[in-house]
Amino acid sequence: MPKRDDIQHVLVIGSGPIQIGQACEFDYSGTQACRVLREEGLRVTLVNSNPATIMTDPEFADATYVEPITTEVIEQIIAKEKPDALLATLGGQTALNAAVGLHGAGILEKYGVELIGADMDAIQRGEDRQQFKDVVLKVGGEVPRSAVCHSMDEVRTTVEDLGLPVVIRPSFTMGGLGSGMAHTWEDVDRIAGNGLAESPTTEVLIEESVLGWKEYELELMRDQSDNVVIVCSIENVDPMGVHTGDSVTVAPAMTLTDREYQHMRDVGIAILREVGVDTGGCNIQFAIDPATGRMIVIEMNPRVSRSSALASKATGFPIAKIAAKLAIGYTLDEIPNDITRATPAAFEPALDYVVVKVPRFTFEKFPGADPVLTTTMKSVGEAMSLGRTFQQALQKALRSTETKAAGFWTRPDPEGATLENTLEALRTAHDGTLYTAERALRLGATVDQVHQACKIDPWFLDQVAQLIDLRDEIEAAAVVDEALLRRAKRAGCSDAQIAALRPELAGEAGVRRLRHRLGLRPVFKTVDTCAAEFEAHTPYHYSTYEDETEVAPSNRPKVIILGSGPNRIGQGIEFDYSCVHAVQALRAVGYETIMVNCNPETVSTDYDTADRLYFEPLTFEDVTEVFNAEHESGKAAGGPGVIGVVVQLGGQTPLGLAERLEAAGLPVVGTSPKAIDAAEDRGVFGRLLAELGLVAPAGGTATSYEEAREVAAQVGYPVLVRPSYVLGGRGMEIVYDEDTLAGYISRATDASPEHPILIDRFLDDAVEIDVDCLCDGEDFYLGGIMEHIEEAGVHSGDSSCALPPITLGAAVIAQIRDYTAKLAFGIGVRGLMNVQYALKDEQLYVLEANPRASRTVPFVSKATAVPLAKAAARIALGATIAELRDEGMLLPEGDGSDAGPDDPISVKEVLLPFKRFRTVEGAGLDAVLGPEMKSTGEVMGIDATFGLAFAKATLAVYGKLPTSGKVFVSVADRDKRSIVFPVRRLVDLGFTVYATEGTGLVLKRHGIDFTPVARHSRAVKSEGELDAITLIGSGEIDLVITTPSASSGPRTDGWEIRSAAVVADVSCVTTIQGAAAATQAIESASRGEIRVASLQELHRRLRGAETAAA
Amino acid sequence: MSSRAPAILVLEDGRVFRGEAFGSVGETFGEAVFNTGMTGYQETLTDPSYYGQVVAQTAPQIGNTGWNDEDDESRRIWVAGYVVRDPSRVTSNWRAKRGLEDELSSQGIVGICEVDTRALTRHLREAGAMRVGISSRSTDAEALLAKVLASPQMAGANHVGAVTTAEPYTYAAKGPQKYTVAAVDLGIKRNTPRRLAERGITTTVYPATATVDELLSQGPDAVFLSNGPGDPATAGHQIEVTRELLRRRVPVFGICFGNQILGRALGLDTYKLKYGHRGINQPVLDRHTGKVEITAHNHGFALAAPESGEFFETEFGRVQVSHVCLNDDVVEGLTCLDAPAYSVQYHPEAAGGPHDADYLFDRLVELIQHTEGAPANA
Ligand SMILES: Nc1ncnc2c1ncn2[C@@H]1O[C@H](COP(=O)(O)OP(=O)(O)O)[C@@H](O)[C@H]1O
Ligand SMILES: Nc1ncnc2c1ncn2[C@@H]1O[C@H](COP(=O)(O)OP(=O)(O)O)[C@@H](O)[C@H]1O
């Protein structure tokens, strides 16, 4: 059946801010969807509150709404845009839930909008755990014994009958939020309690545990004539009990015979049909008992999922793109396979390589968080790699994650590791289980012993054992000869790994020289969906050590853009955004763009983003080999080869490689590695500031406690300490006295051994300012100035901010522009630079300068309609700011420092992951903000006034903004004055006030009534007096305002209150500035003034006649 | 693993691939073909249609699930040689009885591993299927090439005799017997009688040389023409038998080789494909329903498509091309409109492969029901 002609206009819902369990994979799928629908000549309206996405670039939709994804807001958009259809299966759980909400509120019906991709009943059948189980049983599948419970009583009776342990899971949540494995009755009460709270339908599923079974996933696609294909099978290396998102996974499945695989396929297809996902993709999870082969069905996601993104990158079959085409009526046989061109999409990809995905965790950022891997997803990102064998793919994937260990043997075993305690450690799943398994085997455990301990399939364990055998050979060999080195490389060992085993080879560089001398270079194979049965037309490559390379010669000038690797807190989608922009900009002017990245969730790793895609680890070795292959083949074809390597846009990952790459002779373009170092090296940077006459907070560096103490004494407490060369404020703390300092040094020295500790005077009560700018050596262009809402001390990545600045005077802005220009020229920036300032007592302090694309580039670009990253890429390759002004990429005159009085206000707000984590005891984490970044994602709110913009941003993050009800207030002494006014406004707006003693007294004196509340239960004095923890826990409070008292010591005071708020999922404001902003937001919201406007309208306003280039 | 002896693979056009000994050590020759299935190596190796062929597996990890006693598709391994990238040194599956390599060795199958199978596959794709030799005895490529050039061609080869059963045997219906079918064993796979049995059909399997009278001696409700190796042009006898069955209006169902025989019996030509279809992910369009099925293929020859059109005329009346492969429009099935006969080029019995085409066995039951009353051996 051809395309439907009754649909002309589709509304696409994105997935909002990046969060654990829902990362940039949905930017990838949404971007593909929008592109496809536009190509099909449909009008596309898009809503997504996340500015750091490619999909929200104005050119991807006809009307782009960077607005909160809530029923009310989307209704306004529908009323305004009048779409014929809604596509909600490509925006993750957020979009799906939004669709359910719109349907429930009768809005789709009211405006005659048809839900395409999956109908409501199908969504219900797929998402509602009980209905789904019925479906499975109906088609003859098996499910774990279970019962859906709506109350704790039901829960208890069920558990009694199933017996412990049990799995507890809420319906309609994503990434396993609120779910867990209960081994004891205490666990049951706790997890089921939270679960009932998390579930929008207050229901949890109590399920028989099949812990330790093998876990599999199938990615299926169905079209409206009921053709079904399996795009990919995925096997989890980690057994059942570890969330698939936290598991090391492999594609295709490694340990199934055809019979078992076909049975899984049959059941999967039967379920898909019974659920009635009429068109599009879906994901089904299975568990298999390794002893008997008994197969049970775990769950289905009736939408494009995280695994779909993985499957798309793993196979070359673009699930989201095809899903979009199916949604508008095409059938699989009508859609061509882009890669082969000759064959249709109605087929099942055949892989002639192995794909391994390894999750990336950031527990170090959440001290106290329980690091045990369970049924709740905790990883923040992932790296994927391809190899011709499992061993090769695994080893490449391990070094792609950019953890401290870059693959096996690259870090010493932990102190006092014995066979016994290593096997013991394997009994609980943790970050790096495979490293532990490798150690156990190396220490003499048998594959079976290790299997018993961690339940990882013996096949995978034997693969690791084979690597250990190889290791022994490498260590034992008299000389590492060609044959042995070749085998090591074929097994995926990096030069660094081999160097670690053979010190006399003089390190990685030595191994590399030896390898090159022996002529051992990787070849590059192609991902072609068909195991070479048909010719591939898309250069999507991965490295391996074999006979034949498939890099096509080309004489065009080539530019390599290095991506940002796995998402982690501090380095996420924003950097992929900038890389994609660089590709677009450079492609547009005729360069052959070559993307290198290893993050399967991203747009940059879509095979049709760049001219060529290399799915490779971002290590020195892997990158230089890609360069070599492209450069040599380019020159052989009579072209210039690679004329530029762009390291500036992928965050710290490529930046960290810049120096070595240049030393190895690669043409690093843009800001020179030397200049980069000038900005990163405190000493050099300090001298530069002095020369330029700019001020930085007093400070110094130290490598020992003694030195640290002296520096701290000189600059005076409080001081801010941190390791150098970090992103996202890793290991950064505010220290108030010597003891704490001593403690920090002892802990932090391993945070980054090769770099010293930095110590700065901590500026209290300072306004922080973020600036992004461009410089070409001749000219300077200020992209945008962001005024932070929270004071300095809250990491720039965690604080909300406004653009244009809302309180800064013209003089300050002029000074900021002047300072920033000085810095840009002083450092020698060729491209983008981000500067952070603190403004205290009229003095502007330079906190840091990052000579690279920053986290805020997408936000600024969208707020100002100027594509900074595109400009930076062009400048790196020699274009001048003047030229870019003429082209219209940059403003013809003026820049981001002269915003007009009527320009709309853009607010960035962040999403914090606290509620996803629990302490070992199951308590919530402290939600306080500090200099170490903790947020996973951001949203943007745009409106005429700050209040409205901030209200939108808050809505976008929390989905709700209390406009009346109960507010709990408890602030530090220094904040008591400033809290009076906001609280008075809240009272006027109809809030009733609960406060702790001190705060309450101040309010009372200003004539504000309040109900007294004890700080915590221990403090309860009088009979019947409430305590904050219980009160908040009971969910009675709608808004919590509590600021930590900085003066009194570490900013952890009052954490009980904050974590109670986290557990109860109550909006919690922890800074005085935040309180004021929230009040304005609530005020505006309660006046019901929230109106929607598209980015295109905004940009037309900002750029006058010329059409937005962003 | 280093413990393995070096081995070489030499194609008739002189291209040499180096690897290591796998399976039994020795020398072997055949037609080089590649199979893209990611599961089902045990079924592939025991599929008689691979007789005389050296099979390269494009999936790199082979042998992971070992070898079990249930999944053999015939009495032995038939491939002439086996080419893989990375054989598993252990087996992991609750049904596994032994390792793949043990089985290859005990059945004397010469293989080669650690080969750049992707490069080999791309070469065969571009240059076409051709003769090949593997040696894990000597690594003298020149010498081996000479022997390859001396080895027989696939075109014109009659291999049916080598794979067919010596004596007739019967596979009983599951549950009450509804119908009986006489199957001509040109290299039949075990799963075919199994799929028939599921539908209450008892199958008697006859040697390829069986005459029409032998086939009809038990008064079967239909005759089945199985899959098998070799060049259909050499299957003169079976083609004649089929023409007689058509004359007598005996219901006929053919698979793979059987499809080519029915086609030739109807007057169509067969030709050799450049590199064939061998895999379990091939999209086939059923022209009756307009639906796509993902199917298992294993064929190096195909029926020459008649002038496109609704149907074409033959001496047995109108015939329709019922199925085509969406990848390359190769004829994948025929349905006679005026005679009770149909066939497909691919493998509805799967094993290995998807079960999408299982409905074709139901069609046989329908065909039998419709032609009932038409006495088989009248
Ligand atoms: N019955 C069970 N026994 C043991 N582990 C389970 C069970 N059900 C699910 N799990 C584990 O929990 C994880 C998350 O469960 P799942 O149903 O996939 O929820 P989500 O919607 O978060 O993906 C699964 O990946 C699996 O490892
Ligand atoms: N001297 C200081 N006084 C107060 N706050 C500071 C100071 N230096 C840094 N900060 C805070 O710490 C955060 C992180 O510091 P920064 O130098 O930007 O590290 P990163 O490289 O992680 O961005 C800043 O955003 C700011 O809020």
Ligand SMILES: [Mg+2]
């Ligand atoms: Mg899941």
Ligand SMILES: [Mg+2]
């Ligand atoms: Mg910073």
